[in-house]
Amino acid sequence: MTDGRIRTGLRRPTEADQPPIAAVVDHWFAGRKVWPLVARAWFRHFAGTSWIAEDDAGRPRGFLIGYRSPERPAEAILHLVAVDPNHRRHGLGRTLVEAFLVDAMAGGAAVARAVAWPDDPIAIAFFHSLGFEPEEGPGSQRLYGVPAWPDYELPGEDRAVLVRRLAPGDEGAVENRTID
Numbered sequence: 001m002t003d004g005r006i007r008t009g010l011r012r013p014t015e016a017d018q019p020p021i022a023a024v025v026d027h028w029f030a031g032r033k034v035w036p037l038v039a040r041a042w043f044r045h046f047a048g049t050s051w052i053a054e055d056d057a058g059r060p061r062g063f064l065i066g067y068r069s070p071e072r073p074a075e076a077i078l079h080l081v082a083v084d085p086n087h088r089r090h091g092l093g094r095t096l097v098e099a100f101l102v103d104a105m106a107g108g109a110a111v112a113r114a115v116a117w118p119d120d121p122i123a124i125a126f127f128h129s130l131g132f133e134p135e136e137g138p139g140s141q142r143l144y145g146v147p148a149w150p151d152y153e154l155p156g157e158d159r160a161v162l163v164r165r166l167a168p169g170d171e172g173a174v175e176n177r178t179i180d
């Protein structure tokens with residue numbers, strides 16, 4: 001998966017990327033305690049389906065951790081994506097997700113899934129702009145105006161499940177772009 005599809009400024013993460021990402025990720029998520037979601041195992045075992053962007057000095061600017069579901073092989077799971085707050089709205093988040101989707105489509109995945117906090121309108125808008133829509137189903141309800149599941153992870157931890165269908169040939173719709 002590390003062929004010519006790699007875009008300018010993106011590379012696969014290594015375990016050495018985990019400490020600097022773990023050090024900043026709660027800040028990048030505006031104070032949410034998300035560092036347990038970037039444990040070392042993600043960098044050890046899912047590097048081939050994940051991406052990192054860094055600046056010229058080697059500092060992380062953004063990352064995406066994803067994987068192909070072992071239980072549901074048709075599903076590509078976007079575990080976490082984030083961009084340095086000082087480098088947002090320049091297309092880096094989109095570039096990371098598109099790189100993930102290209103991998104997923106090349107591997108034959110039929111759907112990509114992500115979860116987000118329904119009270120985070122920026123994350124919801126971001127995924128919407130990338131063709132992800134909130135899933136609805138038994139137990140879902142509108143939370144903060146978004147279809148979501150209350151207590152999805154544990155009591156008080158609501159989540160929206162964002163889904164994008166993938167079709168063969170969609171790769172062409174995913175643009176190559178240069179990051180500022």
Ligand SMILES: CC(C)(COP(=O)(O)OP(=O)(O)OC[C@H]1O[C@@H](n2cnc3c(N)ncnc32)[C@H](O)[C@@H]1OP(=O)(O)O)[C@@H](O)C(=O)NCCC(=O)NCCS
Binds near residue numbers: 030094115116123
């Ligand atoms: C969500 C996040 C990754 C977006 O990164 P980014 O590099 O700023 O995103 P992009 O510049 O690629 O934006 C792509 C599109 O998303 C939407 N978007 C992004 N930020 C937005 C905002 N603050 N308000 C409204 N829409 C927004 C826009 O449609 C944007 O396209 P446009 O700039 O052409 O209008 C970033 O805000 C972040 O790291 N947030 C904290 C972590 C998080 O919530 N992750 C998602 C849940 S795992």
